[in-house]
Amino acid sequence: NAGVTQTPKFQVLKTGQSMTLQCAQDMNHNSMYWYRQDPGMGLRLIYYSASEGTTDKGEVPNGYNVSRLNKREFSLRLESAAPSQTSVYFCASRLPHRGLNTEAFFGQGTRLTVV
Amino acid sequence: TQLLEQSPQFLSIQEGENLTVYCNSSSVFSSLQWYRQEPGEGPVLLVTVVTGGEVKKLKRLTFQFGDARKDSSLHITAAQPGDTGLYLCAGGTNAGKSTFGDGTTLTVKP
Numbered sequence: 001n002a003g004v005t006q007t008p009k010f011q012v013l014k015t016g017q018s019m020t021l022q023c024a025q026d027m028n029h030n031s032m033y034w035y036r037q038d039p040g041m042g043l044r045l046i047y048y049s050a051s052e053g054t055t056d057k058g059e060v061p062n063g064y065n066v067s068r069l070n071k072r073e074f075s076l077r078l079e080s081a082a083p084s085q086t087s088v089y090f091c092a093s094r095l096p097h098r099g100l101n102t103e104a105f106f107g108q109g110t111r112l113t114v115v
Numbered sequence: 116t117q118l119l120e121q122s123p124q125f126l127s128i129q130e131g132e133n134l135t136v137y138c139n140s141s142s143v144f145s146s147l148q149w150y151r152q153e154p155g156e157g158p159v160l161l162v163t164v165v166t167g168g169e170v171k172k173l174k175r176l177t178f179q180f181g182d183a184r185k186d187s188s189l190h191i192t193a194a195q196p197g198d199t200g201l202y203l204c205a206g207g208t209n210a211g212k213s214t215f216g217d218g219t220t221l222t223v224k225p
Binding site for chain 1: 124150159160163213215216
């Protein structure tokens with residue numbers, strides 16, 4: 001059971017470089033999310049996608065863009081990386097969207113360092 | 116922005132002790148979830164509570180949702196080293212977004 005798969009697991013970028021974090025889920029979930037987790041803090045929502053073809057901003061969207069490529073895949077792009085974006089990034093999915101009574105399944109995270 | 120405050124932020128106890136962690140907000144949530152996260156892994160759901168006053172038990176873990184659906188607690192009885200981890204609460208709303216607290220880092224020493 002793959003669940004939610006994120007790539008890469010680790011990445012070091014120089015300031016100003018760009019990269020895309022990939023996320024795929026095989027559970028046929030409608031909703032997908034990108035979070036960042038900084039030391040001593042919980043998860044902060046960057047962007048989410050309630051269903052294929054839709055995306056919305058979360059709490060901390062600045063400096064990021066997303067693409068919901070199809071129902072399975074939701075990517076996060078950093079156009080010009082900054083040291084403040086050093087963090088652990090988690091992708092999650094759940095079904096259904098409204099009410100949020102359902103379980104969110106998380107990937108193992110991408111540890112990004114921007115130098 | 117709906118905020119969830121968790122307390123304590125850090126907790127270090129001996130095996131066999133009991134503990135309670137809290138999740139508080141000034142906002143009302145339609146549901147509240149507790150997750151546990153181990154180092155290097157993503158969070159994993161422990162429980163979802165949806166009704167004010169609801170109490171759920173999961174082996175040695177007892178979860179309670181406040182009557183006004185603004186707060187929750189997690190009580191662990193006879194803690195074990197395997198309970199070590201980061202405990203996160205997450206509040207859900209009908210608007211479709213969830214808010215996570217900053218977590219309680221629990222260390223249970225053998």
